[in-house]
Amino acid sequence: MLHSNPLLPLGRVLLILFAITSSGNSEEQARPTNVAQRSDFHNSRISFERDQAGHVAFIGGSITEMNGYRPMVMDYLTQRFPETEFTFTDAGISSTCSTAGAFRLRNDVLVHGKVDLLFIEFAVNDDQDAAHSLEQARRGMEGLIRHTLQHSPTAEIVVTYFVNPEMLEKLQRGETPVSIQAHESVAQHYGATTIHLAQEVADRIDEKKLTWKDYGGVHPAPFGNAIPTSMIAKTLESAWANELPANAKQTPKKLPELLDPQSYTSGDYVPREDLKLGPGWNIQAPDWKTIEGSVRSRHQNRDLITCTVPGSGLSFSFTGSAVGVECVAGPDAGTLEYKIDSGDWQELNLSHRYSKGLHYPRTVLFDDQLKNVKHTISVRLSSKESDYGLKPAVRILNFVAN
Incomplete structure (x- = not known):
């Protein structure tokens, strides 16, 4: 704002x-x-x-x-x-x-x-x-x-x-x-x-x-x-105690070496148009009145990347060293199964300890140890119940990449 x-x-x-x-x-x-x-x-x-x-x-x-x-x-x-x-x-x-x-x-x-x-x-x-x-x-x-x-x-x-x-x-x-x-x-x-x-x-x-x-x-x-x-x-x-010199000029900062080569120094959102959504995935504003748990006003009318059908998948390509999701994780927050390039399938539980009564905003990463080259990631919703015993769902604000 x-x-x-x-x-x-x-x-x-x-x-x-x-x-x-x-x-x-x-x-x-x-x-x-x-x-x-x-x-x-x-x-x-x-x-x-x-x-x-x-x-x-x-x-x-x-x-x-x-x-x-x-x-x-x-x-x-x-x-x-x-x-x-x-x-x-x-x-x-x-x-x-x-x-x-x-x-x-x-x-x-x-x-x-x-x-x-x-x-x-x-x-x-x-x-x-x-x-x-x-x-x-x-x-x-x-x-x-x-x-x-x-x-x-x-x-x-x-x-x-x-x-x-x-x-x-x-x-x-x-x-x-x-x-x-x-x-x-x-x-x-x-x-x-x-x-x-x-x-x-x-x-x-x-x-x-x-x-x-x-x-x-x-x-x-x-x-x-x-x-x-x-x-x-x-x-x-x-x-600012002393008078500004008449010839004062702004001085650009010279960047030092990275402290950590895997730091998120080029973090950004993955464009939604880059996502290849399979059946069961939609981009829409959830009907929050029918969903258990409260939601903050900033998220109520947002179009989210959503899925409530276990097994449904999506994929996208990105160039970078890290990839993850910015999501709202409520009582029904499920587990995502994912595979990067030709790697094995792994799991990422989106639930948080504050998710029981609130669709809690959080950014979680699939991986931040990747080589900084082009990758393809496949993601699907697991059939596992949420941590609070509900049918799983996922509501994503953005996929993120570094």
């Missing part, structure tokens, strides 16, 4: 500005140890201040989608640069992880033009929803950052680590959650700035200057969202 120069609710702007300028001393608001500033934010400032135009994008899960830090940062930027024509892209989608983000980045962010400033938030969902390994979280984050820089070499990137109770407990024990370890390694490698909100919250709670209740939980309250907004604003204000 794109937003261009939104009208600003005065009360929210005042809340943000009060939090940034008045809530405690500056060290409490943004301790240097909890912000790793790896950019001078010179490129974005040239766009915002000199060109008076800018594209700022936010990608993440429900923490990004909600009325939280994202609109607060938008308000800060429009206050900071009142003459600038901003385009804000909201690419927050509840329940999605960095894997999903890497494969939907082009469609949800990059198609809207050159990116000046990108905010990423996936630490919580990589931890609790996807339960990613270090390798999986790294591949998703490297895909997001490198793909953005390939598309927009002058883009500047900020990764914010939000927090859930389990991650908080680890930090309080002196441990670093896996998702943050993975994301930080990528951010360091590419020079992306990181806002370690999770550690900031842990520190303030340990110092008895904050409670988890006051912060607001996994989906922070306005007070809680003002903390990362303040940390981001103070970081940018520090970078």
Whole structure:
């Protein structure tokens, strides 16, 4: 969703500005140890201040989608640069992880033009929803950052680590959650700035200057969202403290070697016209009133690639190193049988632990260890019942490939 120069609710702007300028001393608001500033934010400032135009994008899960830090940062930027024509892209989608983000980045962010400033938030969902390994979280984050820089070499990137109770407990024990370890390694490698909100919250709670209740939980309250907004604003204000030189020019980012050759750095959707659908497969909007389980509004009227007939198959060809599905997996989510090239038939269960009462959006991969050449994949619906004892079905938003 794109937003261009939104009208600003005065009360929210005042809340943000009060939090940034008045809530405690500056060290409490943004301790240097909890912000790793790896950019001078010179490129974005040239766009915002000199060109008076800018594209700022936010990608993440429900923490990004909600009325939280994202609109607060938008308000800060429009206050900071009142003459600038901003385009804000909201690419927050509840329940999605960095894997999903890497494969939907082009469609949800990059198609809207050159990116000046990108905010990423996936630490919580990589931890609790996807339960990613270090390798999986790294591949998703490297895909997001490198793909953005390939598309927009002058883009500047900020990764914010939000927090859930389990991650908080680890930090309080002196441990670093896996998702943050993975994301930080990528951010360091590419020079992306990181806002370690999770550690900031842990520190303030340990110092008895904050409670988890006051912060607001996994989906922070306005007070809680003002903390990362303040940390981001103070970081940018520090970078932009001096006058912009008259001869300042934007500097493209020189890409380093890949951290992981299998990272999803060219993630995209497989065009539907490339799919060869067999009998039993259709592209249509499901009749959700007749299907058990709730569905979120963003998926209710979407035409999905569907099948409810076991044994029915489809196939398509792609060139890349990874292939999978972006689906909504409900109580009847079935198992897909698949074969890549001349390999053996294998199985992929689309169900999730959150699927019992919700058609849960998730991106899962058949394989991400392929050679980066042309492949053909055949897929069919298994006759196995779903994890919740229902006749199997599959509802796919998109097939994805790297």
